[in-house]
Amino acid sequence: IKNIAVLTSGGDAPGMNACIRAVVRTGVYYGKNMFGVIQGYQGLINNNIEAMNARSVSNIIHLGGTILKTARCLKFKEDAGMELAYQNLKAKGIDGLVVIGGDGTFTGAKRFAEKYDIKVIGVPGTIDNDLYGSDFTLGYDTAINTVIEAIDKIRDTADSHDRLFFIEVMGRDSGCIALRSAIASGAEAVLLPERETSLKELITKLKEGASTKKSSSIVIVSEGNKYGGAYDIAHAVKRKFKHYDTKVTILGHLQRGGSPSGFDRILGSRLGFAATKALIKGETLKMAGLHGNEIKLTNLADALNKNNYKLEDDLLEMTHVLSI
Ligand code: F6P
16 A cells, blocks of 8 residues: 545544544555545545645644535445546555545445455544444544533523423434433433334323423434424424423534544544554455454444444433433
């Protein structure tokens, strides 16, 4: 491996810049030519690829977002788009690629590395924390702290007004942000994509709380749950349970921004360092991930296999018990 490019793709996540910095500086340290791709796979197709050096990544470790920009690129899913991306990399002599992103990013990366002679290592960068092969994905810790801070503020006003709040959090098909933020903010209930808590159960739970003198309640709604968004659920609950004045807050994209936590800066640095070293050693089709306190490689195929990823039932049970 002589020339390595790095890109960020899919939803941005705090800590991506720390990771880009680690990739570029590790490559430079070991004598490689480094490149940054602007706008993920779209940038590969558009030939938006720039040389980078150690100074290109100065003063970014503390920044949210990604200096390389990101995109969700449909063209890369087509053979013609992939071929163009390959030709652009080849023309610059790039033979290794670090991709930082989530499951969509890795699906593209896997197909690409299987088809062409470019080695690819992934870094799990998504606030969703839904990839097998890393205890935590990059950005998740910052996102959950942002969510908890927001819920704390809502709790103040919910309590003052004796209100029931439905707070919608991100996580596409994953309830990880919802479940963990429900625990950390002491929410009364949580609706997750992975589990069916029926509206009947939810109303029973809220009624129990009201009967034991809970003056306000907070329900966390994961965006991917089967009953729809927080407004739909609030509406359905309000029709059957009028005890509280009901309000809705959708936290939305504020969950993806902000300065990365110390944890995410360190995780981004470690994963970027490990991914680049793995590429230099000749590894490909792997993802660098955190296992306990070690960084290990997992096959991209395993990281993407949704059967490997499990939500912890004990945490859901605990949320239920601790919110009586
Ligand atoms: O994958 C990260 C994520 O923030 C999901 O939680 C969410 O469903 C999605 O991205 C939103 O994507 P976009 O910013 O493209 O609307």
